[in-house]
Amino acid sequence: MDRARLAHYLDRLVDATVLERLAISLAALTVAVVVGGVIVFLSGAVATCREPALALGGTAFCYDPIEVYLTLARGAFGSPTNLGLTLQETTLLLFTGLSVAVAFRAGLFNIGTQGQMVLGGLASALAVLQVAPLLPAGSLGALLAIPLAVLVGAVVGGLYGALPGAMKAYADAHEVITTIMLNFVAMGVAFYLVRNHLGDPSTDAVQTPSVPEFVRLSPTIGGTRFSVIALGFGLAIAVLVYLLYERTVLGYDLRTSGLAPEAAEYGGVNAERNIVTSMTLSGALGGVAGAMYVLMILYRWQTDMPPLGFDGIAVSILAANNPLGVIPAALLFGAMKGGAIQIDFALGVPPELVEVLRGLIILFVAMPEFFRMLGARAGYGSVEDEVAADGGQKRGEEGD
């Protein structure tokens, strides 16, 4: 494609209205489903099976894509247990997705939700283990211990988010780099502490002792670990984050600071402090996700937590970083996780193929947004080329 055409498309993309963007996302989703189906179908040619879905000439195609999607849906929502599995995943992704969205919304790329979650979860588990013996077992103890555990998770995750925030604000260290590196630090530190000092002495596994029964978020649906209380909490946070950014002076300041620090300063905002605040809020939500994982899923902290923090990035991008959009995005991801198991059982389609479908959806839906962001940053769109007219540099030519 020649450059003028590319520039034209970028201009159009950057100038797209909200409705156009929604339409683009839905179309992309459809295309992703179709392309995913084709890939599933074709990969059936190299698999071996007894009853191929279709035989053409000498080639047997093992997988029927429509069947795969139907099974996926059944696996996600088909029975109370399946629904519970989907929702427990959704709940966790809600928190990590919101964590990422809080930062992205303010123009900051927090890739460190995973690390914030790991440390927040650990702190939360340790706090509960410390405090629980002092509390009466039963609902009164739960009422005291659970909020405390969530709070500790939020504080520790928040502090761990504030760190890269401060490095960004005061030392100009790019948050993408620092948060990625801090993920490794978090995992390493947590692993060391639990293995050598804080672990459960009765086992070789790198994990803490289990938290007492009464501090656990009891499952709402039998056979799963889904707690409707946790989901409700997550939904409430989503609404609060939405209101923060839409309605409050603080949210406006946070967002302005991240998007355009110079304009924020011009508008009387301490951009540096607000960048730290955004990252702290984001980290706190990551920490809460960790606490939820401990209290709702595993009942202890264990090394090698699932990559919920990284999935949160995809969830947030899929939601165009809109806090309310995170809700359906988390549900979609949760459903694919739940459905993947079922597909493996029922059709013999490897769960990795479902991962491919998931990846395709992210790719297709996120890419237009991604190019839009890139294009806007490179100065495309109907922005007036004022710098250039003043004799400065052409867009895309900035020296640094």
Add this chain to the structure above:
Amino acid sequence: MSGQDRAPGRDSGGSKYAVRMDGITKRFPGVLANDDVDFAVERGTVHALVGENGAGKTTLMNVLYGLYEPTEGTVYVDGRPREFDSPRDAIDAGIGMIHQHFMLVDPMTVAENLVLGVEPTKWFGLATDERQAIADTRELAERYGFDIDPTERVQEISVGEQQRVEILKALYRGAEVLVLDEPTAVLTPQDVESLFDVFAELVAEGKTIVFITHKLGEALAAADGISVLRDGKLVGTVRADETTREELATMMVGREVLLEVTSEPAERGGETLAVEDLVVTDDRGVQAVDGVSFAVDAGEVFGVAGVDGNGQSELVEAVTGLREAESGTVVLEGEDVTRDSRRECIEAGVSYIAEDRQERSLVLEYDLLRNGLLGGQTLPEFSDGRLIDWGRTRSFVDGVIEEYDVRPPDAGATPRSLSGGNQQKMVVGREFERDPDLMVASQPTRGVDIGSIEFVHNRLLDLRTEGVAVLLVSSKLEEVQRLADRMAVMYDGRFVDVVDPDAVTEEEVGLLMAGEDPDSGRGGGEPRATSTDRPTDTADVD
């Protein structure tokens, strides 16, 4: 392409002009940067392109270099019409450009930088022939009498030497015509001298040189021909030995026949702003404002003229609360606000139109509604300090859009879909309608089309009539002369003089602005004292 290949060169001989630009018009949305410019440079001469900031000098050269496609007009190289899609085409045609910001890779050596992208290779193109690169560099440097070690890293050599590497780089790519954008802005006086020696050397070798400057002394000292641009138009081309500094100054800053000021001077009120012995340092810790004192009355426009980068930005930032002063005081309505934060200054009634509107005055990602709130988010009109009253914000913004004729009239649009003039009308409206006591307007019409300039000017004068104190900072002389009741000329962090704008000639002020005070006898080709530093952000916008 290797360094030995020379582009169609001097012996192709078609025309006596190395470069000719015919009727060049370059239009950006809302801005006419070049307006029917005819520009020609004779082969084997040094040509200076002078003009004020924003006159369109760099735009014209970017057209020549293929960075911009002209809206109208034709570029001839060696008498043949050429169409450049990119700098690569211009390079192939023998045109080399040395930008103000050097395009060098600091950790790499001189030779590596020189051959970057056109490396001599060995082993059938599998590896760079470093020995050849060093030899080529040495040979080229010797031919033009440059004293440069090809194996030194760029980060270890001086700015002047880096500039010579840039020149060698262009020559290595076969440049016959060298275009330099404000080459002296980053140099020490000694380096400027030797740069001009380099010019002479290059011309002796048959090369052609075009350099951009706004320093008249330099143009007279180094150039054979001088072309003057003003507001995108070519005022004229003269021979350096047939003109005078005064003639050039008049051409450069001469008064535009804009609509004359119709409003009478307003009734003056009490002293709104008093600045005493203000000292401000810039981001690098260099003293940018050096003991400035002045006062602005209610109902008065106090203008500050001067070439960009002489401390105006820092002065404005100190007054508006964006930058902390080293010493001195800023008193607003009798209250000392020197140490006040930006937010406190806003709440105290300071409105501010910033010079870089797309960086500071607007958030390009926000719609006009959200941009209309910027700065006002803690004012009781728009919030209770915590929750934003979007309803009232909305009616405020709608009012601004209507009254200031912002197009398209859509509070949901982002500034990206607005022309520069309309963006500025939005900013001006927002700042004016907040009922300020002090209005600080910095380059309020930069990058704005003529129609919107008139609009902004008239609104500023209305504001004065309403009894607001206005501090106007602009590098456009005629703007300050037209609007200001009193005018200070700022140079090197100081007010050289405070004059009655109606009682001075353009030449006098133009020379003051160019840093060549006719009274003090300083002058000649002497570059500004500040020019030894790298230019500040504002200084390098031409």
